Amino acid sequence: MARLVLDEICKGWDFPVLDRLSLTVEEGEFFVIVGPSGIGKTTLLRCVAGLERLDAGRVFIGDRDATTIKPYRRGVAMTFESYALYPHLSVYENIASPLRARRLPKATIDQTVASVASLLKIDHLLDRRPHEVSGGQKQRTALGRTLVAKPDIFLLDEPISHLDAKIRHELRRQFHTLEELRRVATLYVTHDYSEALSLGDRIGVMGKGGLIQVGSPRDVFENPADLFAARVLGQPSINEFQAMIERDANGIHVSVADGAIRFPPAGPHASVLGRRQDMGISVGMRPQHLSVLPEGAEANRPTVTGSVDVYEALGATGVLIAKVGDQQMTVITPPEAHYQTGEPVRIALDRDHFLYFDRGDGRNLMVGPH
Amino acid sequence: MVGIPILVIVLIVIYPTIWMFYHAFHDTNMMSLFRQDWQPVGFQNFEAVLTSERFRNSLWHLAIYLTFGACLQVVLGTILALILYESVKTGWMRVVLLIIMVLPMMLPPSITGILWRFLLQASNGAVNHILLNVGILEGTERIDWFSVDLSLWSLVIADTWQWTALPLLIVFSGRVSLPPAVYEAAKVDGASGYQVMRRLTLPMLREIIAIAFILRFMDAYKFVDKVYVMTSGGPAQSSELPVYIAFQTGIREFQVGLAAGYAIIIFVGAALIITLFLQYLKRVMRNAGVVD
């Protein structure tokens, strides 16, 4: 039982994947790293596990400097994205592998494997080979192998990304309830924002070179540090518009596409935007903060008008892409509504939740020093 | 870990090769080896090899042998493999036929030579008597398969009987591993059998056929075992190949310097061909994902 400290770790010189990344994951904390594919999340885990050599920086596990400790002595367990189950060994032997490595007596191994297998509901599969079980069962086997190891640090690499939606939900619930995972420091990597938001005690958004933002899921979702973090979290993706701040007698307006979308920002936002010298900004609107108004309804919010471009009914919700001026706007609609392509729609803007970013570096204008 | 094999190669390949290069420039023979006393002779050995009619004839034999022994085998093997694949659709039938066609490859090459020497005997050989029975030969007419004109061709027949199986096996397995989806797509597009063969199968098998060709060609280049058991290069040196002459000169006649001259010329030829092939092999291996 220990906490994990990464101190300015670097990997890759010319095109650094990790550039002076620092992070502390407390004992018992479930830390989720979310970011697009290929950004270096797996490399980060491999560095922590000792499978990749750091080019600079240190890794501490508890009080121990683990930077140069070989992976087989680090006390770190990891599940691989591909599961990395041993194809020639049974599910039982796969789970028992860390125990065999320690040359524990057979009785102990039997007992431990049995209890972990029943916890993960794979106790009826122990005699099968990995290729004879389903994807979800493979994942549970891989998880079981890490659980029996009783490591100081858990590393989970996209553990449920490749599974069917149904099993994904079931396993996600399982992660919530697994005591073992809740007792030690866990680093969980995913590209799926909903996993991050639902599982993480804290989450970190990973971009080029390192972590862009670290915080509670709610905080990161509502106040992304920059446009990149805002893009990573949320599905469908956030609407981004290049906008201008316009000042006139009535106060401040935000104008997109020569006024096709034009509205006064919410009070707190207006005061920050009002003080800006640079008039060009990016505005981010999450699809759930836009809604289609029924015909003739009164709006207590600003609205824009456009026409339906694409409509997808997804059962629990619908996703509508509207053409507003020359811009496209993704809107989440209630399930009962239906739209035809070309149909005119009026979209209400829930501007209290809008995000404003610097056009140059993408930084969130409402966060940090104004 | 790579060190040991490299060491072995150095010991049993590179060191002897250097030794050979050295003696190619000396008048070494049995006695001089024994007395550890030999004189440098410059390029005399090479000169002797290159000007000898025996060597030039053997090069001609090699050319015939490579064309009909190696190239023809690859062509035949490819055709047979594709016929087998296209016209026999029952799984177990394919396996049985494939095993039958590969049987000759399992026979030691020297034994194959003996078997064909037996079959091709002039007076009471099975082949001549079959030709009699079908009427190609009549009465006391017999073909002397080991005459000056034919003995090289007897070698080619025996070798083709044995080694057509290799390209056949490789190409057949390559054909089996081609993705069926492409063929279903071609069927939907209404492509004819000829078009499918010409535009799909052969292009997709090109590299596999090339591998089979390279393997056969290099084996044929160093081919010599059937020469020993079937013809001993004869009659009148009519079926001698360069490699055979080199061995005879070196180990039977103990003219080590001269043999080294032969060997080095053969070696340099092989090195040139292999370099060429390796360039291509590298590309094929990369495409197949065997190396990065």
Add this chain to the structure above:
Amino acid sequence: MSRTAASAGQPNYRLIRYVLLAFLVIWLVFTLFPLYFAVITALKPVEEINRMVPTFWPETFRIDNFSGIFADPGSLKSLIDSIIIASANTALSLVLGTLAGYALARYLRGALGENLAFFILSQRMFPPVAILIPIFFLFDATPWGTDSYITLILLYLVFNMPLATWLMMVFFRDAPKELEEAAYLDGYTPLRAFFKVTLPLVVPGMISVAMLCWIFAWNEYLFANLLTGTTVKTFPVHIPTFVAGSQTLWNFVMAFSLVAMLPPVILFIILRRYMVRGLSLGVVKG
């Protein structure tokens, strides 16, 4: 179904099909006839073989040629010699090839390693002409001389070790590195991880390599003929000694040849899949 449609449209398609099938059948006959004739010859008595007109179906069946192989001490010994040399060389090739192949697959993935791999592979293609003559004199100078087991066991490495190294490299590359890493994280040292995870994964590859090496060494004639022949005599060298003009006991020679052919044929029938991969240098997955 579609075939009938096609042949209805273009009637000469059916003809082509028959021509191709006929070609296949002719080839099968060409392949099988020598083997068939070898079998019936092995079953004939000498008098029947020496007739001026060969019989294509034996008039008298005799199987004592087969048992004769095992009764004749020289013949039996040649088979045993072959087994010893083929097996020892296979074991040696496999061990060396596995070690080197692993190193090439895991630690030498750059340009250097690749060139090294192709260099080793090229050693299989070179004609042994440049080395055999000096080897003859070199081994002659050793205490055990040329005519010994060690000579052939070592010499067959010239062909078999490059092949084994190359193929094992290919097979190790197929075994995901991640499994080994997973084993490290389970707490296995690299050596233990190799034996627990990686080696079992390449067992099919090792079978393929072992089979090819063994068959090659079993069938080899040239080296054995030129370097050994008295103390050590493998069967490919032994059998031709029975061939002596009209005195040849063809029935015995054929019986012996067929018996010697059995191990490779059985290996091939059982392990066909593995063999194709090896024969094509790893390119055809088989």
